[in-house]
Amino acid sequence: MLTIPKLNKKKSHHSIAVLTSGGDAPGMNAAIRAVVRYGVAQECKVHGILRGYSGLLDGKMIDLDASSVANIIQRGGTILKTDRCAPFYKKSTRKKAAQILRDRDIDGLIVIGGDGSFTGAHLMENETGFPVVGVPGTIDNDIAGTEDTIGFDTAVNTGIDAIDRIRDTASSHDRLFLVEVMGRSSGFIGLQVGMAGGAETIILPEKKESIETICNTIERGIRRGKTSSIIVVAEGPEPGLSSRLSVDLTRRGYTSKVCILGHTQRGGAPTTHDRVLASVLGASAVAYLLSGRSNSMIGIQKDQVVLVPFKNVIGHKKKFPSEMLALARVLAS
Numbered sequence: 001m002l003t004i005p006k007l008n009k010k011k012s013h014h015s016i017a018v019l020t021s022g023g024d025a026p027g028m029n030a031a032i033r034a035v036v037r038y039g040v041a042q043e044c045k046v047h048g049i050l051r052g053y054s055g056l057l058d059g060k061m062i063d064l065d066a067s068s069v070a071n072i073i074q075r076g077g078t079i080l081k082t083d084r085c086a087p088f089y090k091k092s093t094r095k096k097a098a099q100i101l102r103d104r105d106i107d108g109l110i111v112i113g114g115d116g117s118f119t120g121a122h123l124m125e126n127e128t129g130f131p132v133v134g135v136p137g138t139i140d141n142d143i144a145g146t147e148d149t150i151g152f153d154t155a156v157n158t159g160i161d162a163i164d165r166i167r168d169t170a171s172s173h174d175r176l177f178l179v180e181v182m183g184r185s186s187g188f189i190g191l192q193v194g195m196a197g198g199a200e201t202i203i204l205p206e207k208k209e210s211i212e213t214i215c216n217t218i219e220r221g222i223r224r225g226k227t228s229s230i231i232v233v234a235e236g237p238e239p240g241l242s243s244r245l246s247v248d249l250t251r252r253g254y255t256s257k258v259c260i261l262g263h264t265q266r267g268g269a270p271t272t273h274d275r276v277l278a279s280v281l282g283a284s285a286v287a288y289l290l291s292g293r294s295n296s297m298i299g300i301q302k303d304q305v306v307l308v309p310f311k312n313v314i315g316h317k318k319k320f321p322s323e324m325l326a327l328a329r330v331l332a333s
Contacts, residue, residue, distance in 0.1 A: 002280040004038075005305055007291035014042070014290055017101060018064075018110040019049035019056060020078040021085070021117035024266055025137045025151025027274035028078040031112050033069040034282030035135075040066055042290055047106060052113075053085035053120060056097050061104065073275055076154075076267045082113075088120045091127060098128035107131070108289040112150070112282075114138035115314060118297060122310035131294035133285045134310065137278075139265060142186035144316035145308035146299030150281065153273040155182065155265040156192045162261055163197035163230060170228040176218065176249070176256040180242040182265050183234035187320065189265070190234035195328040199232040202328055203245070206320045211248045218254055220333065231256075280305060 018035045020028050032048070039046040048068070050060040062068075072079055087093045101109060108131040111121045121132040136143045139155035159181050170177045179199075183189045187204025194202035201217045203209050214231065221229055233242045246256045270278070277300070284298045284305050299308045 002276065002300070002303065002305060004280060004283045004287055007287050007293075014039075014107045015045040015047070015105055016108045016110065016286065016289060017047040017049050017061065017104075017106045018080070018112065019052050020080050020082045020137065021052035021111055021113035021120075022082060023114065023138060024077050024082050025139050025149070026076045026154035026266070026268060026270035027150040027278040028112055028137050029069075029072040029075045030270060030275045030278035031135055031137060031150055031282035032078065032080060033073050034279040035110055035286055036064045036069045037066050038283035038286045042286065044286070044290070047104065048080050051081045052083040052117075053088045053097065054083040055081070056100060057085070057087065057093065059100055073279075074269050076269055078112075084116070085120075091123070094120065094124040095128055098124055098130040101130060108133070108294065110135060110282075110285045110289065112137045114140070114149075115143055118143075118310055119314050122295060122314055125295045125310075131289060133289045133294050134297035134313075135278075135281045135285050136297060136299060139189065140183060140186045141188040142318050143297070143299075143313060144318045145297060145313045146301065148277060148300045150274055150278045151266075151270070152188070153277075154268065154271045155189055156196070157271055158265045158268060159189060159193035159261060160196050162259070162264070163193065163199070163232070166259055167197070167228070167230055170230060174227040176229045176231070176254055178231045178233055178242045178246055178256050178258045180233045180235055180258065180260040180262075182262070184237050186318075187234045190232050191321070191325055191328065194232035195324065195331070197230060197232065198332065199328075200226075200229040200332050201231040202325065203231065203233045203241075204325070205234055205236050207322070207325055211245070211252070214245070215249070215252050215254065217332075
């Protein structure tokens with residue numbers, strides 16, 4: 001069971017801010033709720049920054065209290081909105097952002113987002129000394145230093161639900177389906193969806209498959225009496241991968257249908273797992289910030305809440321579980 005670390009506060013009164021940045025993920029609202037209510041319980045003033053770093057630069061902030069975050073734990077997306085802020089790559093922009101926070105008498109910032117969001121947070125603290133703590137929120141689960149991220153479980157379950165439905169029609173019509181899930185550079189969603197959905201083949205950015213290998217897998221299934229198949233495809237860095245594979249399969253005599261799940265995996269109510277994870281990570285971020293710890297991300301390692309320095313997160317690649325992919329292939333054969 002995840003628990004919030006017990007830490008000693010360095011100050012009795014704090015004013016903190018929270019923002020969401022980058023791609024939205026189911027469970028971000030639960031994290032915002034936890035930051036606000038745990039912060040209020042610790043006698044903090046809590047400010048919500050609208051539209052991520054862009055909103056911070058525009059001074060778009062609102063005061064948040066316990067009532068402000070009522071009835072949001074079950075909602076997808078983020079009530080604070082989110083954005084990708086190109087100007088934040090500039091040192092002068094980060095200096096301006098820190099000064100805006102100080103001018104509002106804010107003592108610390110909590111950033112809910114992914115690797116890019118943490119890069120900006122890390123640089124801002126290094127350059128200006130303004131304390132920042134990160135909470136990992138991304139459906140891709142590709143952040144180094146943590147075994148889990150907010151939104152991943154929901155995205156996987158959305159994918160599984162879709163595959164279960166598609167398999168019904170695939171079986172009824174004796175069809176081959178290519179089901180494309182999100183993951184431009186990370187195959188963690190594709191791996192879990194493919195394994196739990198019983199996919200005959202899983203195609204991921206980390207482990208590419210030749211068209212010949214894919215055809216051999218399909219043919220092996222046909223020899224076993226299979227009349228339908230599901231191939232899970234992570235979208236990869238270039239759009240249209242599933243459509244290109246479908247054309248290649250047609251040329252080799254295998255007619256297929258393409259179903260692209262796309263952004264359906266980002267939305268919807270977060271699962272129980274993501275709500276609990278986000279609640280614990282959000283509250284833990286406040287606890288660490290009040291104890292004087294910052295320039296770090298709150299992560300999960302061996303089912304425990306840990307504080308991971310940003311320098312050990314940014315630019316590091318999360319180890320891909322190749323043994324799980326190998327097992328998925330064995331179970332599908």
